[in-house]
Amino acid sequence: MMTMMMMMMMMMMTMTIRMMTNAEAVYVIRVRSGEAVTMRPNLTDVDRRLVKDVRWTHRNLVVSVKNNMTMCHHGRCELMVDGSLRYSRILAEDEGKYWMQAFDEHGNRVKTTDVQLLVDPVGSSSxxxxxxxxxxxxxxxxxxxxxxxxxxxxxxxxGTLMESDYMTMHGNRGNKEREEESVRGSGLEAPIPPQEEDIYV
Known part of the structure; x- marks a missing residue:
């Protein structure tokens, strides 16, 4: 009886360890609509020898070697011999999370892989x-x-004059012209006024 319990505990520990080591991160694949894509199961050589059935699931999609369902219902994807799921042409409706499960001959799950498929619309690009x-x-x-x-x-x-150049301006220019007109009208010669300093602005 004690031996039986010990064996059961050992089996449970082995299964727990196997589940922990088989836990995988989520793989993210990004493709453009209309392109082909292959999602791989990431099986090791040891896994390949143990595996007798590979099953991929997605909403409204189940493909499985054991059930002889290797083609998708829409005909754009198929389950390959190595356990990969291959789409010949991706559409926006194919986006989402895919779950791969690999089973041994007794139906025990050997490995799981999660794949997040992101589909960019046609014409868009990152x-x-x-x-x-x-x-x-x-x-x-x-x-x-x-x-x-x-x-x-x-x-x-x-020879070009810019806004930044200095321009010379005379202080009493308007008065000077009036003086010259008044002198011309009188016939007298106008006296030469003293030179004024130029003002720079």
Whole structure:
């Protein structure tokens, strides 16, 4: 009786250890709609010798070697000899979590693999937005560089007057013209006024 209990405990410990070592992380696969994809079961050589049935499940989908259901109901996927699930053409409805289970000849689960399939719509790309952003930024930088070069060229050209150049202005210009008119009308020669200093603005 004691031996029987010891054997049962050993079997439970072995099964627990096997379940712990077979626990896998979720694999994420990203594809574009319309592309082909293969989801692998990640079986080791030891697993392959033990495995007699591989089953992939997804909502509204079950394919299994043992049940001789190796083709999907829609005809776009099939279960391969090595246990991989291959889609010839992915659609948006195929997105989601896939669960692979591998069983030995007694029906005990040997391995499980979780795959999260992400399907990008046709025409979208995770590279498209950054690429367009880079092209736009390069265009803006070239435009700014052209504006700067053009302004520098104008300011260094001889004979051109820019807003930043100093302009000479005379202080009593309006009064000076009136004085000259009054002198002309009287016939006298106008005295030469003293030189005024130029004002720079």
């Amino acid at each position: 590279v498209l937005v950054p690429t367009l952003t880079c092209i736009f930024l390069i265009f803006v930088l070239i435009l700014i560089a052209l504006i700067v070069v053009r302004r520098r060229h104008r300011s260094t050209s001889p």
